[in-house]
Amino acid sequence: MPSETLNLAVIIGSVREGRFGPVVASWFVEQAKQHGQFTVDLIDLADTPLPLELPPVPPALEPDMARPAEMADLTRRIAAADAVVVVTPEYNRSFPASLKAAIDWHFTEWQAKPIGFVGYSGGSGGLLAIEQLRQVFNELHSHTVRDYVSFPRYYELFAADGTLHAPDAPNTAATALLDQLLWWGAVLHDARRDRPLSDSK
Secondary structure (H helix, E strand, C coil), X not given: CCCCCEEEEXXXXXCCCCCCHHHHHHHHHHHHHHHCCEEEEEEEHHHCCCCCCCCCCCCCCCCCCCCCHXXXXXXXXXXXXXXXXXXXXXXXXXXXXXXXXHHHCCCHHXXXXXXXXXXXXXXXXXXHHHHHHHHHHHHCXXXXXXXXXXXXXXXXXXXXXXXXXXXXXXXXXXXXXXHHHHHHHHHHHHHHHHXXXXXXX
């Protein structure tokens, strides 16, 4: 158990009008606060312009590449995180373009950090999006934790006030996810401090 709380970034991946992501994210933020081991930063990608057109040199080759000035706060907040939870819907068996843009505009900010997922959709509960995101984040030297939270037919599970009709199973899943993020977050926090990933190349 770490001696101090870890910084947990919770990212709302959808930016479309009428999105349900803020409801799911607010529920998860409350679970993280009740867990008691994290300082939580809720990041809404709708607050930041995310150009789909990347610069000629990919961030993997030039991690300190110039980004749009409006992206500076997002970059700072991702860099400050010890662990990340992505709240994602599933669009056409994948995840939103806004989320891919946010990921691709950064590189070192994701490295050697644990990533967890909370998915929601009509059928699979976001599982297809989550499985694709695992591949993307693994390519960026992140560690995606095993457990996740999934909300199939989310529109039937949440009340109008954002609470769950039957909270026990989702709350248990959230606790398992947060426990894994805490362990990996503490270990990788110390590893980044004592032996940065760049030293291993």
